[in-house]
Amino acid sequence: MSLKEKIISTYRSFEEAISSSSSINDIKDNAIKTFEEKGFPTLKDEDWKYTSLKSILKTDFCIVPSENKDIEIADIEKYFVDTDSFRAVVVDGYFSAELSTINTEKAIISSMKEAIEEKNELALKHISKIAPADNSMVALNTIGHADGIFISIPNNTILEKPIQLLHIATGISGETLVQTRNLIVVGKNCDAKIIERHQSLTENTILSNPVTEISVGENSYYYHYKIQNDVVSANLIDNTYVNQSRYSNAFVDTFSFGGNITRNNLSFFLNEENAVANLNGISLLNDSQHVDNFTFVDHRVANCDSHELYKGIYDESSKGVFTGKIFIHKDAQKTNGNQQNNNLILSENAQINTRPQLEIYADDVKANHGCTIGQLDKEALFFMRSRGIPKKEAKAMLMYAFASEALKNVKIEALTAQINKLIAAKLNVDIEFGE
Amino acid sequence: MAKKEEGKVIDELTSSEYKYGFVTEIESDTFAKGLSEDVIKAISAKKEEPEWLLEWRLNAYKAWKTMEEPNWAHVDYPTPDFQDISYYSAPKPKPELESLDEVDPELLDTFSRLGISLDEQKRLSGVAVAVDIVMDSVSVKTTFKDTLAKKGIIFMSISEAIKEHPELVRKHLGSVVPVKDNFYSALNSAVFTDGSFCYIPEGVLCPMELSTYFRINESGTGQFERTLVIADKGARVSYLEGCTAPQRDENQLHAAVVELIALEDAEIKYSTVQNWYPGSKEGKGGVFNFVTKRAVAEKNAKISWTQVETGSAVTWKYPSTVLKGDGAIGEFYSIAVTNNFQQADTGTKMIHLGNNTKSTIISKGISAGKSQNSYRGLVKIAPNAKNARNFSQCDSLLMGDTCGAHTFPYIEAKNSSSHIEHEATTSKISEDQLFYCNQRGIDTEKAVALIVNGFGKEVLNKLPMEFAVEAQKLLEISLEGSVG
Known part of the structure; x- marks a missing residue:
């Protein structure tokens, strides 16, 4: 039985067990259909032309890991950045209140599952509304996630301390497919900083497929830093989708140093005027590592800016992929979009494939991209x-x-x-x- | 500048008419519509082709039947009904043409209206250009054949070449663009009716520009021509093709294959001024231009593609260069202009296989009206192509807020000694630039023409001199009235 079949049959049987019909169940039902139809992406999908999951998908992953209660703070302390911060820890896809430091009056940092069960208005309003339902990896997460992190930052909040999100894979159930669903809702006039890290504590093959939906409110500044320095047995397909309101500034930085195959799907939707999206990234690879940064900036309205800068250094037989699409809709006049992708190839066996793309339907815009590949x-x-x-x-x-x-x-x-x-x-x- | 005036100038510009839209009343021999093995056999019989070629065609047809029409390009059009096209149409009766007097006067008139002289005596401004003229499915006349023959240069229609130089044709036909390369190349291989053939012997520098002029005349037909240019060691040639078609409400299909082979130290410069009927202002009719063009450059050879694309309702075309030998050079200079409802998805591929290979890509896209203009390109550096070098620049100019300009470059590098640079920009004609011109007494329309010509200069400069002027004018006409 292939992994796809296993996933579908498992969740179909779950579904039969839960007969209640709610909007969440409808979403899950559709997601199963989407995933059944599309399955895992292959090289034939234009978006996945340069990244093959074949080598990972051969693994017989445990898709419903059991909860591991044996992890202690001491085990994971070293994976936090040494700064005063709030902490939210997810172990094998389950939110761990014991390992987290979430006591603050300024914001809600909680388990996603609880937020849905308690019918948190914001959570219900935004979940599955930002990530595209027709994306097969998002659909897979929608059907398979058990829990995740929910963060709500109310209007007019300046968070002095960053929030560190740590996703731990323990491998207690063997080779595991870990899926977490996160939602971050930032209100008006806020300032928030997030540090996110995925870490495997095992030599078992891990495939993480997290989906993070982020909504940035009017006039807010939102910073999200992703540290990817996992062990070589860990693979990551990160899906991050950001909605932006007017005058908001969102920054997502991706630092990829570790892991085996890493794919970063990162999309920004500029829904209201004068929003600014910033995407930076560094990939520093060696051995046979593979990092694929797939970015999409959707300029839906006028007067928005986007700035994108990705640097890649590839040594030994590592492989780098970059796809950057700037889409400027018909009414998105006065858009300013720029994109840079610079790469160094240090070894004969390293490879880089890059696709900087512009799709423009408005005339009064400034859009450019630049791409270089060279040596020291x-x-x-x-x-x-x-x-x-x-x-x-x-x-x-x-x-x-x-x-x-x-x-x-x-x-x-x-x-x-x-x-x-x-x-x-x-x-x-x-x-x-x-x- | 007042918005009103801007709008007026736009209207005027977009309202210019296609001036080659007339139809020649000429008797022709046209096959019934439809495609089958029998039609292919009939084409082959009509052209008195050798057995191997018929077999080659039938193989291509077999392959084509298993293939699907490509739909990855950023264009949107109704799939042509391949059974609703006549695959052979020739002005008749055309036995051996000994002198110009024997050419149908209607034909002569057609070409003089297109500004092309069939008469070898009438040289334009003293510059001699040898022309092979292809009307619908067949070549009607090749000029300067004898002058060229004295130097050993073979320049004739491909049908003649199949008869007179079968060994050369057989060796090279399909060697650059394999039959099964893509849907339209397979179709072309099965049904091509004519085209140009050119062979420049070792060490010969071709003394004049060679040119092919393609004209679609008959309605309900498709044009499928095949061009094969071979430059032997150290040879050099500059080749130009031009095309026009009558104004019709139907969408005519043009699916050509062009193969260039540059052996050691040879140089081929291939320029295209593509001006097929672009369709009416409402987007009705126009030619579907689905062309496969590819070149192979051996050691130290150089291939230079220059194209000015102003016509066709839908263009799907990627002149490519395989830099096979060490030190080979590939160049691609393109201006693609789309207006009204035109759609273009065009670009190039540079495949670096040899050491120290170099390629340059300069692509300028101009979109106006409701058109969509895309650049799609690939730069691929193979692991063994040490010290390969590529520079690409794709600029787009948008006129009006209903058009689109897109860039889809693919860059694949597989070694650590190559340098690749790519940049792309998209912008509109700035009001400052227009104001500057207006202020100095240049009216808006002239100012736009000036700016557009400046925008495309890098490419226009690469065209053979006598055509550069023509192309510049064409650019102005295509964009008449589209200031945004």
């Missing part, structure tokens, strides 16, 4: 070496200089330091990057 500057390297800097360090410095432009939206000092450390570790040098 030999003369710069020579300059540094002639001043006594060893080759490895000189290279690392050049690479850091190349990539660090994409760190400009990181507004948490401890996080910058952490990322700098991760980069140094990845490049195997003992240099303290940064100022």
Whole structure:
């Protein structure tokens, strides 16, 4: 039985057990149909042309993992950025109140399941409304998720402390498909920062397929940092969808250093005027890692801006993929959209496939994209070496200089330091990057 | 500038008529509509083709039947009914043409109205251009054949070449664009009726521009021509094709295949001025232009594609270059203009296989009216193509808020010694630029023409001189009245 068949038959039997008809069940029912029809994406899907899931899907994943209550804070402490923060921890797809630090009057940070069960108005209003239902991986998450994180930030809230979201895979049920569903609703005039990390604690193959829906209210600033530094047995298909209201600024930064196959589906929907979307990313890969950044910015109305900057460094036999689509609708006049994708290939066996795309139906716009693929500057390297800097360090410095432009939206000092450390570790040098 | 005046100028510009839309009343021999093995056999018999070619055609037909019409391009049109097309139509009766006097006067008139002289004596401004003229399915006349033959250059219709130089044709036909390459190349391979053939021997520099002029005349027909250009070692040739069609409410299908082969150190420059009937202002009629063009460049050879695309209701075309030998160079310069309801999905592919190969892509898209204009391109660097180099630039200009401009580049790099740069911009003619011109006494329409010409200059400069002027004018006509 293929994984697809297993998933469908399992959830069909669940469905029969629950006969109650509610809007949530209707959504699940449709999702099963969508997933049944589309299944897992293959290379034949234009959107997945350069990323094959074949090698992972051979695994006989446990699709309904049991709850693991044995994890203690000490086990996971090192995966948090060392800064005063709220914490929300999800273990194998289940929200863990014991491991989380969520006591604040300023916001609701809770289990997604509870929020739905308690009929939280905002949760019901937004869930499954932002992520596209016809996407097969979203549909898979819709049918398969048990829990996740729900965050609601009321109007006029400035959160001084960032919220750290940690998704743990323990492998207690063997090779596991972990699916969490997260919803973050940011009200008007807010400022919030989120740090998200997925971490596997096992050598068992893990496939994570989280869906995160984010709604950013009027005049708010929202920062979301994704640290992807997982073990080599972990695979991640991250699906993040952001709705933006007028005068909102949303920032999503993706730092991919670890993991086996990582796919980042990231979409921004600019629904009201004067919203600004910012997407940055650094991929730093070696061995046979594979990272696919698939971004989509949907300019639906006039006077919005989007800025996109992705840097990639590919060594050994790693593979990088970048797809950036800027879609400017007919009425989205005065749009300013720009996109940069710069790549360094360091090894003969590394590969990069990039597709920067513009689709434009309005005339009074400024849209551009740029894409480069090259190597480290030999003369710069020579300059540094002639001043006594060893080759490895000189290279690392050049690479850091190349990539660090994409760190400009990181507004948490401890996080910058952490990322700098991760980069140094990845490049195997003992240099303290940064100022 | 006042919005009102802007609007007026737009109206004037979009209202310009297609001036090659007339129909020539000429008796022709046209096959009944429909496609089957029998039709293919009949075409082959009509052209007195050798057995191997008929077999080749039938194989292509067999392959075609199993294929599906591609629908990935960013264009939207009704699928042509392939049984509702006549696959052969020739002005008749046309036995061997010895001199110009024997050419049907109607035909002569047609081509003089198109501004093309069939008469070798009438050289335009002293520049000689050898022309092969293809009307509907067959080649009607090739000029300067003898002059070229003295240098050993073979320039004739492909039907003649099949008879006179079968070994050359057989060796190269389908070697660059395989029969099963895509749906339309398979169809073309099965039913192609004529086209041009050109062979430049080793070390010969072709003394004049070679040119093919394609004209669709008969209604209910499709045009399927096949062009094969071979430049032997160290040879050099510049080749130009032009096309027009009458104004009709039906959608006529043009599915051509062009194959270029540049052997060691050879150079082929292939320029196209495509001006098929684009359809009426309401989007009715017009030619469907589904063309497969590809070149192979051997060691140190150079292929240069230049295209000015102003016509056709729907264009689907990606002149590509396979940089097979070390040091090969590929260039692609394109201006694609769409107006009214035209749709274009065009671009190029540069496949780098050899070491030190270089490619340059300059693509300029201009969309006006309700048209959709897409650039779709691929730059692929194979693992063994050391030190490959590519530079791409795709710029789009939008005129009016009902058109669309899109870019879909694909870049695949598989080694660590290559440099690739790609940039794309989309914008409209800025009011500052217009104001600057107006202020200096240049009216809006002229100003737009000036700015558009400036926008396309990098490409226009690459055209052979005598056509650059023509192309520039064409650009102005196509965009008449579309200032936004």
